[in-house]
Amino acid sequence: MKFLTTNFVQCAVQSCARSSDAFPLKYSECQLVQKEIDFDPEFIAHMLQKLDWDALVEVAAELGNSSLPPQKPTIEDAQAAENEQLLRDLHSLLLETQIEQGVMTCKNCGHLYHIKNFIPNFLLPPHLA
């Protein structure tokens, strides 16, 4: 699972649907792996618009990366030299950093989900389904 995915998944339990605590999930016991992916600055700049930045900063900190700026950066020209380092860092964090194994916990209901072999599993046991 790409680090990026953490920005799009929340607790699957019905009663958590309306809770603001169900996103982002809390990540722990994670094993991270770097996988090389081609760098495309335009694509990363576009990606920024779709991100929930606060959630990104929070999850990154949980996984030991507290170097992200607190406010979402604005990129006007993705090809400009002064933006390259930031975009490369984001590329490396969001796409290349992948979670091989780990646990995701809902901060609302406390239910936990596992990530195994890079695939997160959001299936629910019968009493929660």
Add this chain to the structure above:
Amino acid sequence: MKFLILFAQAHEKFRIHELEALAEVEGLDVDLSGYSDDYPYLEVELASEHDAKRLVSRSFLIRSVYRVFGQGWSYDDVHAQTKGENFEFMGEKSFRFDFMCFQGSRTKDQQVDIINGFRYLNLAGPVRMKKPDVAFTLIEQFGLLEKEPKYIWFTSFVSDSDRHQIDVYNLKKRPFIGTTSFDAEMAFVTCNMAKIQKNDVVYDPFSGTGSFPVAAAYLEAIVFGSDIDIRSLKGYDKNFKFYNREKNLWGVSVMDFTHNALRKDLVFDAIVCDPPYGVREIIKVCGSKNPEKFAGKENVLIDNVPAHLRPEYIHPKRPYSLDLLLSDLLEFAAARLKVKGRLSFWMPLASDDPLSAPTHAKLRIVSSIPQAFNKWQRWLITYEKRPEGELGETKSVESKQAFRAKYFSGFKE
């Protein structure tokens, strides 16, 4: 300017719908009323060669597009019209002549004679067989067993479509496939029907081995895929790596669609899928068939950890019906698509059964197109989210439950 679109001789019922969707994507106002499923040709009026290229370059059911200079039942007609056209744009440009003969052929000598008939064009540029600036093309439609063509167009080649990608994305060449993999050609057509464009956010809730996400990623969309069966998801990365589209895959997870874990404020531009029919894959959701059996099981501890929270826990599943699943799908699409965003999915029916597609007040049915197999057919149904405030009627259907039973009884009464 007049252009001639040449369609592939396949999936005739889908061709015009795909073209309509592409015209809308490109914002081109074009009259397609001359189309017929029976002919591979369609003449259209467009402002420029650039527009013609935009219209067809993303198509998978068109072969190519040509600019028409002259046409008619004989070469006399063709020449009469061509002489009225202005060829100043040619200047010193290099050129060549090609022949495309349908249901007939021309010998080399005949070809030379015909080309010499165009001497009056006074082309000043050089002849170049490899990569000329302009490839004049004579398109001739013969009648069966006739020596002379029935109809002729004198054209220049403008653009090919994206149809050659069908071969690149052929399932036979894909590293990871399964029993439910969807053929590349129709997966691409599905994506075009859903008007998927670059950087669109696209979701396939029944993705299996990722046939639709792979097709959408080819179109440079951002894709999310999920499936209740982990086995089919294991080779996902392999396929995206193979097609060099790893960056376009933003999330893949094991998920019960009816208990969705994608964050609620994520807006989709399109949803494309082939829901389970109960034939090649069972229709199941999380839960237990027999709730009494599972009563109190949430309190079972193994090594002091609740059993259902352990990584090796296997989630029980219960059967679900296709009707309910489709109505959940429409509900989800109505809530999560952007306005004018599209949902395209496939639905199977016995050939004799009339189509009754489920409806939703917030979704307008754009088209439903059948692909016929021997005794059954599958329908590609496309919905578009209505603007806020506009409401249609909601109608769920109860009939497809029978599809599985009919399929396994060989469609006998």
